[in-house]
Amino acid sequence: MKKLVIAVVLLLVSTSVFAKKIEISYWHSLGFHVKELVEDMVKEYNDANPDVEVEAVFQGLYEEMQVKMMTAAVTRQLPDVAQVQYEYIDIYVLNGILEPIDKLLDPALKEDVPEVMWKQVTRDGLIYGIPYCVSATMYFYNQNAFVRAGLDPDQPPSTWEELIEAGKKLTVDNDGDGKFDTYALMFWADGFYGLSPFLWANGGEFFSEDGTRILLTSEEMLRTIGMLRDLVFKYHIMPQNWTAWEGG
Incomplete structure (x- = not known):
């Protein structure tokens, strides 16, 4: 079964030994004006890396993403990279559709992100995602x-x-x-x-x-x-x- 490398940053792929362009499918849940920013970032990355082609696909809200992920796992059509809520990681790990990314992580990134955030994406000592879009509840008033x-x-x-x-x-x-x-x-x-x-x-x-x-x-x-x-x-x-x- 094809396994998903779950992360929400564009992985830096070395292409020096590949003659064929590498294609990376990236599912995300960032809509409205943020969707345009994601598309701009992907275009900028693709332009700077001609041997890699990232395709960003908006898949709806997180709940919709979860349903599509499970369906894609059954049909063996999972994306290479996806943005999901960490609450769903256990489901994906139990179903064997995630690939640990410990060996892919830049040590500088590992050091830069607080340990408490890594714990949210770590299961049995293995890291299955990169913390991203982490929110803190705050009280705003007019x-x-x-x-x-x-x-x-x-x-x-x-x-x-x-x-x-x-x-x-x-x-x-x-x-x-x-x-x-x-x-x-x-x-x-x-x-x-x-x-x-x-x-x-x-x-x-x-x-x-x-x-x-x-x-x-x-x-x-x-x-x-x-x-x-x-x-x-x-x-x-x-x-x-x-x-x-x-x-x-």
């Missing part, structure tokens, strides 16, 4: 909105209780029709990435220490889900429906 609501823009909420109180002032019915037009906040809280900061803040974990149980009904998990639910249905400072793009 200072002008704070001023309009009579809040101090230099003193944003620092506790859950303060967030709720500020949220009540920031949620506004602008036209007086009995429906809120502006909500205090939205965020991406679906999946591991969105939920984890709130769960960890409550002292919870997704898995038991030995990794054998998923802690979906732990006291910390239930408290976290309850807090998020109350923002919508009890305090009404967050809308009931929004897209992941709007929340992120």
